[in-house]
Amino acid sequence: MMSLAPEFEAWTEAPAKGELRLIPIGGLGEFGMNALVVHSARSLFLVDCGQLFPSDDQPGIDSIVPDFAYLEPFADRLQAVLLTHGHEDHIGALPYFLRRWPVPVYGTAFTLGLLENKLREHDLDLSLLRPVRDYGRVKVGDGEIEAEWIPVTHSIPDACALVLHTPQGVLVHSGDFKLDPAPLDGRLTGMARLEELGDAGVRLLMADSTNVGRPGRSPSESVCREGIEAALEKTDGRLFVTTFSSNIHRLQMLVDLAWEFHRRVVVLGRSLDRNLQLARSLKLLELPDDILVDVKDAHLFDPGDLMVLCTGSQGEPMSGLARLLRREVKGLPMQPGDRLVVSARAIPGNEVSISRMLDTAERLGAETSTDGIGPVHASGHGSRDELADLIRAVRPDQMVPVHGTYRNLRAHGALAASLGWTPDRISLLDGGLCLRLFTDGRLDMPGTVPVGKCFVHEGVDHMVDARVVKDRLILQEDGVVFVTLLVDPQTGDLTADPSILSRGFVMLSDDETYAELLAGVARRAYEEAPKVIRKDPEALRDAVRLALRRIIRKTTQSRPLVIPVILDAPAG
Template sequence: MAPPVRIVPLGGLGEIGMNCMAIEADGRIAVVDCGILFPNEPIGVDLIAPDLGWLRERREQVGAIYLTHGHEDHIGALPFLLRDVKAPVYGTRFTLALLRPRLDEAGVAADLREVAPGELRPAGEASPLAAEFYAVTHSIPDACGLAFSTPQGTIVHSGDFKIDPRPIAGPGFDLARVEALGARGVRLLLSDSTNSERPGSSLSEAEVGAALEEAFERAPGRVFVACFASNIHRIQQVANAARAFGRRLALLGRSMESNVRLAQSLGYLDLPAWMPVGFPEARELPPKELCVLTTGTQGEPRSALSRLARGEHPDLDLAPGDLVILSSRFIPGNEVAVGEVVNALCRRGAQVAYEGLRPLHVSGHAQEAEQRRLIALARPEHFVPIHGEYRHLARHAAHAASEGVRGRHLLLDGQVLELGDGGVSVLAEPVPVGRVYTDRDALLGQDIGAMVVKDRRLLAEAGLCIAVLVVDKATGAVIRGPELFARGVAGFEGAEDELRAEALRALDELTPQARLSVEEVQETLRVAVRRSLKRATGKRPTVLPVVLEL
């Protein structure tokens, strides 16, 4: 009998982002990606990483970490994992080039090993697992899928992909390799579900070039283009359009500057020597001679685009007649933030263009027809949709059903799928998973804590009330107060007397022994004030009791 193989998703199944998956067989583990999720609410958190405790507990079993591509939602949490898990990391050239500075910044040493499509790498010595990289098309150079050799047959992992018939650069999607794997037999296909609700096929990245040139031709002044700093193919097309109209190219945003320099040094980006321009020279150029590439496509408050919209950027100011192109998709959950930035740009007199009638952006993820084509080529016995919210996973499973796949399994983070000689099933006992809320710059990956995040949400929703009480240390009798101070509590003004009276009544009911316990008095004060606030305002704000003894 062959040993069973277990698929253990630690992130990315139930949300867009935070992708991380483990494949376990015969006491050995291979990890696929280790990414982060950016919060879409103002809770003072820079990023969210998967809880990697299950992997840390099994660090000696981890034989290799395989990276499908260099997006943050696939590599961003690696500095946190590699502090404790010392396994070789396999990735393509551009993927590792993006990863290295993140690890250096975090002070984490790692064994990075470059691979190319078509190469096979084992998951450690004497491991029954090995992964072959195959080329796919996505919105970043050097993206790959993985074909795992396991004791239970071939497992194909799509990575993030689209099937682009006219890629800007690179080898394109190696459909022939997937078809060959399917002909030999694929036990399980794990496939990207992000755009499963979109019918048809995604547009080719080449379509964006013509739309950009049309927009540049009509622009009366400066052109600002916001796109993902990792989308080097998009940046190349912006540069091509700027060159066609004699515009020089300025860069705003730390990640934009670093990624463009990196892509140029590695030969992924071709800019003529005359084109790049720095500041303050860019400010002096005639408006028709300047194009600005900027970060901030998702309305991030500290991004270059948001600072331009608020008039706070130190290098440039927007002016009436400037054209701002958002060459990106609004990630679900970010629509409000992006809308606020667009409104602010318009208030400054800028024209704003984004994805709509003209393809100023095309997705890097496969839509229904492409997803079904991959399933048809791989011909898997079993199918697990990955990378998406539950509705995306469910729709992708329906596509697999339409392609005749009988073994379909909808998993969420923590649920374990086991492939054995006798069949495929979801284990009754999930593995522990969760989210780590962290500030990457200040705490270097330290968990801020779920309770802290919960308290921040409560403060944002209902506000804070501080109740200060002075008592006699010997008897517990009230000397003064409670004095009440509120921030962000609707309906507080005018209700102070009622709140104070409610608190005093509750304190009067304490026994003489309870009065001598500061903890008892604080809790009684907190509950009484919160209950009274609920009755007066309909909300339950956070109440902070302060008891001083004299």
């Protein structure tokens, strides 16, 4: 997240009377970590509090959460978190956030159900959870602002758009949405209510930009039936299907099809198990009696009588599917005659692990299919025509694209422009950029507030600094070189040649000439250091490090981590 806007200098001062600040502290200019600060003289709350999944260039990191630095000066005034839906990029940072700010969290039943499981794992207070219904309204904080949840269709049950009735006007936040005309649960997007709000006047619309690059409309969730049906028809052995474990409607469709094709269902993977249970308890999922078969009993069934639902659509190494492919699941081999269907899109960055997973399945003799035999996945985000429909329904004074890369946000702004919105009615926000609305109708962008990413390495009970992640990356790429200098504490002279040790660095351990070259450079850097630097251990180490880095880069084009160790030689 890098913004070219100037710093909002007065950000540590509370908003004045009549001023409302909207600050995305994550989720703009990136996918994931959605969190929006809403701040006025009397109100302070968050809309969503998501995490970002780490990529290959963040080794050892389990999750990435927003830096909440903006909230610190107002720490005792925080009132609530309002949730649009239960995807990880909207709720994943809450365990870390609630530990610091144990405030009430409002959301629909499935959203809070998913969150409850997380809070349990983190030993957090479940009484903070406050369920709301579709079209339900809640007064936030001291009641100055009222929030309203409007149902939207998305790839998870109970997703909502959020309306904030504020003294500065009505603000609509779309959440993640599509306009599915035939959702499997019949719960349609509340367009009538959105239009009604539009008629009465909406000050600002923040809308999902994920699929702005796709023309037309996103296919309805119901089209996936076609591809799965085709897969069932073409498969004599077991049908393995991997999908996102929170996509309950997809899972319902899979179970229904299994039933129609006289197959029993095995569920493999912890989050799938848990989410199915949750959905059943909330009556969001109906399972025919006895359709589920415990994995321990899977060997009792003919391959053609089974459908296996598993986690791992992104190639995650600990998932049900990955264990299966490593043949760690007893009694449930993957073999010729079987088929693996990936009923999910590849989240950018996961393409390589997914391709590797498909290859492994084919090596075991199974057929694999993604969309080849018919659609087996439908996006949960609306395409251009749906985004245009929302803008036209709500007709906001101000259009603010959210949820997407900066390119997505700009394209979404351009879409609004093509519908007749003039440039002064489109605000392009970015991570940390503050948008202010005033009761007198004015609007401005005073600059950015501090934002950033915090790295979570589970088991380490504090956040991992960004520098640690950078060091890990260097270690992974180019290794590490240690140089040890022994110094006579009396004279300040070196008592021996510097010793060089390395790990993961290209230098071969038996390449003595190269080690000597480095030792010589370290010695010279030490001996030529001016007196003032010699007296300062930190500066001295820096001088040696710099000299070594320079010669290593020149001779090998690599940049390992260089760690000088300067020790007093033992007396005698």
